[in-house]
Amino acid sequence: MPGLFRFPLYLDFVLPTMDMEPWGWNGCACTPATDTETMEELMTRPKQSLRSITAQNLYALQLLTDVRLSPDGRHVVYGVQRVDKKTQKKYANLWIAPTDGSGERQFTQGDQTDASPRWSPDGRSLAFLSSRKEGESAQVYVINADGGEARRLTDLKGDISSLTWSPDGRNLLLEFTQKDQEVIDREADEQKKKLGVVSRHYTRLFYRGDGQGWLGHERTHLWAINVARGRAKQLTSGSVCDEYNASWSPDGRSIVFCSNRREDPDLEPDLIDLYVMPAAGGAMKLIKAPRGPKGTPVFSPDGSRICYVGARDPNEWWQNVELWVVPTDGKGDARSVTRPYDISLTCSTLNDVGGGIEMPPVWSADGNVLYFQISEHGSTKLMGIAVDEGTLYTVIDTPGSVGTFTVDDRQRMMAYFLGTMTDPGQIWVRDMDTGDARQLTHLNRVLLSQIDLGKVEEVWFKARDGHDLQGWIMTPPGFDPKKKYPSILEIHGGPQDQYGNLFMHEFYFLAAGGYVVYFSNPRGGTGYGEEHEKAIWGGWGTVDFDDLMDWTDLVEKKSYIDRRRMGVTGGSYGGYMTNWIIGHTHRFAAAATQRSVSNLISMWGTSDLNWVFQLPHGGKSPQESIDVLWDRSPVKYLGNATTPTMVLHNEMDFRCAIEQGQQVFTALKVNRVPSEFVVFPEEPHGLSRVGRTDRRIDRLNSIRRWMDTYLKPVSTKPAKGAETCKASK
Template identity: 55%
Template sequence: MAKQRRMSAEDLYRFEISTGARLSPDGQQSVFSLQRVERESQKKYSNLWLVSSQGGPPRQFTYGDQVDTQPGWSPDGRQIAFLSNRKNEKQFQLYLIPVDGGEARPLTDLKGEFGAFEWSPDGRQLVFNFRKTDQAELEREKDEQKKKLGVVERHITRLVYKADGSGFLPQERWRLWSVTIQNGRAKQLTEGDVYDEHSPHWSPDGQQIVFISNRSEDPDRTWDQDDLFLIPAGGGEMRRVETAPGPKEAPRFSPDGRWLAYYQSGGQHEVWRNRNLWVVPVKGEGEARNLTGGYDLQIGQETMNDIDKVQMMPPAWSPDSRRLSFQVSYHGDTLLQSIDLEGNDLQTLIGERGVVGDFSYDRDQSRLAYLHGQPDSLAQLWLCDIATGRTRKLTRFNQNIFRGVDLGELEEVWFKGPDGNDLQGWILKPPGFEPGQKYPSILEIHGGPMAQYGHYFMHEFYFLAANGYVVYFCNPRGGQGYGEAHTKAIYNDWGNGDYADLMAWVDLVQQKPYIDPARMGVTGGSYGGFMT
């Protein structure tokens, strides 16, 4: 057997990353976006791929040096809508492509930023949220002199005017739009200068659209006052759905049209609370109910990695409107679980060690496709037969890389914190580890702090291990995946209980016979940088 090499920085150019996996309505195939890096230009490109549910190699569906992303099947399974920047690197548009062959055609010709989109139940329209480019920016693009001068002034009118990764925010707000499939006619459904609208979703009969918006007097100041709203599919007067106060995400109609399911993270000013799954009657004949509040679980995806952003998926209703499935972040894993409409009978659908990302069902929920990543591999697409519970791996991207690399040995450790609290950590030993040798070590501290390290690939950790370091990391108080008390422990008190947990972890690792106490380092990003 050939000697295995170690993980390198060059491997970042080699990884292919799967995102946006969606199972076709008939369950026969899945579409996903596969990202690659062009080493020479340092640019990231992605194309759409298809893979059969019967097995066999996946096949590339779109080609070219562009970004094709967020694929979504039409209800009849004959077309795929997706976002692409193939005509303008700086401007995405919605495109349609027939599944049985043919060229992709642009559906929109708008200037601005696209968010989520969704097919109407009859397949005749898409709804999406969109933020137009500011008029001043459009004028600069047309006038060479103005373009040369650039931005000469900024008129700040809001409390939140900048964002990490975006810089100065535009004056325009996120709005709801629809576009007709047949002729590409786009229509703006909502207006205003103060509010944003997010997460649009069609009612089963196609007559209404539910969305989330913060309609308080100053949404930037009272950022956690989200509400659910209903608006006619063609636009018009909106109606607020009565719910408990707090940040909300991902509303979804039940198939029978009677209920709205959504995620809510605690109440106002209670950021430490778990994200829970709620339901509320559409017609207002009852109060909103928290289905998962009694289980002390963090609903959604919080497990960190440094290669791709694993998506938090909306709740998925069963065809009979009696159950919901959703991700759960728990003890370093992201699971897929389900619960009934009364908040009982919590079941684990996908519970293997690792992280469940994008998941989707076929029309009758006999099959489930999902992305699943583990500590020693990037996410691959899997298929689950719901009746038997049997799973099968459909893709094997990057397997040649991982087969040829010695990652070292990863050990999971549960230990007691300074207050008798249970904590979970991991120790990664370098490749070729020799028990009698003394090694330098690095403590990694995650950002957030409301997140968790866990059973998912971290290139940085394996790269450091490849260079002879013992890398160790844990989930101190303040993170998620261990209950509300664990998260609340540092609320308005950063650098106290969390620091004590980290130092208890350092003390434990320092006692290992292979640790050199004179060569112990620490690093972290964001909140992890603060703790460093």
């Protein structure tokens, strides 16, 4: 798993083709709305004749995939993905919009996936990845920026994960993982292809990847593609190490990249180093820097320095991700320029309909300032810091999530993704001199203008020990504070993530069913400093449980909450906490645990990241600390559970293997607790965000049906296979 230097249960699904679907798709090219009315203005419209959001609206949402500003600052290229409802296949095309707001146009056509658009340095061409044949890996294409036919540059057998233009525009740098020769041979032989894999043999520790399946034996290496001739040249090689997060020096003569070159990187995954090598390939030079995780290195404009992101120490996931600068010539020490500030360079605000992408830091043209994202207090902000003076300032702090951001050559204009609580995401442009910003796209304007999402209230409160915590209460459409409502506590995954100011379709869907939905950021997550994140290191189910119960206490006291009809749900680490909760309290009348962790002993070795999950729980294997892992395992306490619980898990979840959910379901059934097991075939850990759309819809409907069964005043028919005993209060 190249490039990972933190291993939360839920890794950001930063894919070139997220689950992004246009409203009203019926097989014709979608046309984004261009009205200038903002989403916030739409949300304040009179509520008469508006309808509630539905699960089926997942087919209707338009969502951005990427945002890239042209070198002259006059155009933005971006992607919009659609779903063919009949086949459930997803297609994506590129669009171009002038930054003067004069209207966008669809740039590529057809039933394929076009992704990762990149402007050439002169702005005359665009390179992008596209899978234009059924079953074929995405290849590199180049097209004139004025339009025309795209020219295919590559015929590579494998996965291209990144592409970057050289400063002179003559070459493209790729991060590429070849298919194993055995796979290539099998696919070339129709009989062998029909029979499929006979067996798999592994000697490495990380042999599966969630969302990737069973890994091949080839590693990720750097390749250069000559744009004029399409000639491919492999720059790095090796059977043990990967190279990734590569970028060019300003003069195009060198490439900097990350690599873990230990004897067995899977045993020391955080020991990542920076290397510089000639652009044509050759000897690698190690850049001296502290031991520990590193990522996204970028040369300064004059090439004298390299910035990168990383933590202070290996295997300490709770530490802030800091911004570092190191001399390129090795004649000085690396230093963290953000160390004096308790901030972390992450893009960890969660949602379920595509979101922000974590970007490399960006140097100012004079090399004096670095721009970067941080996640803080429920938002992902864009910050700047004076590299030598250390002065930190905020560039964009709109409540929401700043994703992809790019600047023009003169750094007079910035284009960026911004998603908010009421808007899945739009492109904004900003004048870097004046700070003036305006919205460039208006995706989903028509759809959301027809929907009453309800209202959301932000709440700051004190935990029992005085720690400051943040949460949000979402009330349903047509809310009447004089009435009593059932409620659902949502718990985020990670745990190194945060909920906050970003559109969550699931929350609005549950609220549309007549529920008050409330969510918060208990200790253990990002966005509130190192001590907040460190609080559960070695102790899941301790102060995080207390924080969630304190939050529930606060909401329960609201006059409109029916304390007898409270539900709880969460996925991944949120599923762990849901399992923990039903084993430690009977206050909830219904629960839905999703893609959860239940047994830390069996989690060790069955997850795609197998042994590293010992790190947050004392750092020792089950052979050394089985009692510690068992004490922190929710399944140990499920004998106490009485809460009717739906267990949802994905068949191809390699992060939290399905056996984790099976143990929960079995324990509940044996103890005669009303329960139902829902299994989604073929789906990875991230079903709720990137899964097949009909399965995402079934997941949402299943959860709400379960909650309706046990939380509505007049129960609906119990779920198939669920006992009808009365829920505990």
